[in-house]
Amino acid sequence: MARKFTRLTRPALRILKPGQSVTEHGIVVQRLASGDLRYSINVMVDGQRIHRIVGRESEGVTREQAERAIESLRTKALEGRLDLPTGRKVQRSIAAAAEEYLTQIEHHPKFGRNIGPKRRHLRQRLVPFFGACRIDKLTDFNLAEYVKHRRGEGAAMATVNRELSTLNHFLNRAVDWKWMRADNKPRVVKGEEPQKQIIVLTDAEKRALMQAAIADQDPLTWLFTAIAMGTGMRHGEILRIKWEDIDIGNRRIFIGKAKGGRREQPIPPSLAAILEHEHKQISSSDIWLFPTTRKNAKHANRQQMSEQFRRAVNQAKLDPARVTPHVMRHTAITALIKERVDIPTVQRISGHKTIAMALRYTHLTDDHIDQSVAKLDAGLPFAITPKLHTAPNQGGGETV
Numbered sequence: 001m002a003r004k005f006t007r008l009t010r011p012a013l014r015i016l017k018p019g020q021s022v023t024e025h026g027i028v029v030q031r032l033a034s035g036d037l038r039y040s041i042n043v044m045v046d047g048q049r050i051h052r053i054v055g056r057e058s059e060g061v062t063r064e065q066a067e068r069a070i071e072s073l074r075t076k077a078l079e080g081r082l083d084l085p086t087g088r089k090v091q092r093s094i095a096a097a098a099e100e101y102l103t104q105i106e107h108h109p110k111f112g113r114n115i116g117p118k119r120r121h122l123r124q125r126l127v128p129f130f131g132a133c134r135i136d137k138l139t140d141f142n143l144a145e146y147v148k149h150r151r152g153e154g155a156a157m158a159t160v161n162r163e164l165s166t167l168n169h170f171l172n173r174a175v176d177w178k179w180m181r182a183d184n185k186p187r188v189v190k191g192e193e194p195q196k197q198i199i200v201l202t203d204a205e206k207r208a209l210m211q212a213a214i215a216d217q218d219p220l221t222w223l224f225t226a227i228a229m230g231t232g233m234r235h236g237e238i239l240r241i242k243w244e245d246i247d248i249g250n251r252r253i254f255i256g257k258a259k260g261g262r263r264e265q266p267i268p269p270s271l272a273a274i275l276e277h278e279h280k281q282i283s284s285s286d287i288w289l290f291p292t293t294r295k296n297a298k299h300a301n302r303q304q305m306s307e308q309f310r311r312a313v314n315q316a317k318l319d320p321a322r323v324t325p326h327v328m329r330h331t332a333i334t335a336l337i338k339e340r341v342d343i344p345t346v347q348r349i350s351g352h353k354t355i356a357m358a359l360r361y362t363h364l365t366d367d368h369i370d371q372s373v374a375k376l377d378a379g380l381p382f383a384i385t386p387k388l389h390t391a392p393n394q395g396g397g398e399t400v
Contacts (some may be wrong), residue, residue, distance in 0.1 A: 003067070005024055005025075007022055007024045008027060013037060016030075018031050018032065019033070019110060023042070025070075026042055026043035026070055027039065027040075027041055036058045037056065037057035038056050039062075039065070040054055041066055041069055041070050043071075045074055046214070052069070054069050086116075092134070092135050093135065094112070094126070095127045095132060097135045098123070098170065102122065104173070105173070121163045121167075127195065129146055130142065135171075135179060137184075138171070140186045143189070147164075150202045161190040161191060165335055166190075172185075196329050199330060200327070200330050200331045201327060201328075205318060208310060208316040209225065212311075212314075213309075213312040220290055220305075220308075221309065221311070221312055223290075224238060224305045224309065226271060227271065228329065229332060230267060230271035231266075232332030232333050232349065233255070233265060233351075234258070234259070235306075235326065238289075239301055241255075241290070242289070248275065248276045251268070255351070259351070260352055261353075288301040290302040337361050383394045
């Protein structure tokens with residue numbers, strides 16, 4: 001049934017003065033300084049405010065066309081609702097979906113990791129920026145605007161990328177849980193981050209740190225440091241080791257949960273001997289290498305050794321702002337490169353997802369590169385003397 005207009009009539013439009021406008025049923029008609037009439041629409045569709053210019057009277061636009069534009073928007077919204085989950089009449093806003101998402105993943109064994117940062121990213125950054133936008137209406141342009149906004153606030157690209165990772169995980173779950181269609185999910189593209197400086201300890205620093213770790217008040221600080229030095233494993237990977245994961249005979253540690261996927265971690269003979277000796281000292285009921293010491297702890301194994309490691313770093317007269325547990329990983333991988341271990345093998349030992357990640361360490365071993373490129377000297381004509389490259393003499397003859 002057509003709407004009845006009482007204000008937006010032809011006589012009312014004819015008497016409009018420049019700058020004046022008439023609004024009715026979501027249609028706005030304004031008289032421009034040129035005398036032309038401009039038609040636009042300003043309506044709410046499925047909880048979303050849509051303000052759009054339809055065109056000018058001089059272009060043949062009439063009130064009827066503005067009506068059809070509104071009807072088209074509402075028809076498209078109705079079609080979109082056909083894909084909604086049963087029982088829903090409107091699509092979730094990003095704000096509502098974010099809270100639902102956080103509730104769903106909070107205690108999930110897989111998706112609940114890093115719930116703190118995810119909650120902070122969504123509530124403090126993503127939701128305030130995107131506001132009441134529908135979850136299925138995000139576009140690549142919206143995401144580019146978000147990156148521009150955050151960079152304008154002074155946020156580092158690495159920080160913005162972490163927030164985009166949270167957004168991507170959130171949208172992937174929305175697709176998995178049928179909150180939106182996969183083809184409505186925008187492509188989340190992260191920006192390029194400046195490469196961080198890779199810090200590597202010298203042999204003297206390694207010895208000092210190991211001695212300090214042995215002397216630490218926590219009896220497991222030295223074992224954590226020894227495994228980090230001897231394998232290059234990540235902090236969390238070390239703390240998740242169970243005694244049953246260690247194969248002393250084959251010198252392997254099975255890592256079931258890691259960034260690059262499950263793998264078998266090779267260990268050097270000296271570390272295998274240390275682990276074998278330690279295993280003989282413990283009770284047969286002990287499961288973890290690093291069991292928690294706190295009562296009523298959520299996890300049976302320790303989640304951090306940062307404080308203990310920092311004490312050892314200070315005791316070794318090293319800079320705790322510079323030397324972190326991850327520096328042990330850098331040091332171990334760099335040692336492999338210096339020993340001329342091929343990159344695919346380094347990747348397998350380090351557990352990097354790609355060879356490109358392992359290649360970052362090659363620039364730290366310039367002596368190795370210099371020695372390798374020196375072999376190219378073999379084909380160069382060293383008999384050439386500077387006289388052979390002097391300019392011809394003025395008499396037209398050649399120098400000899």
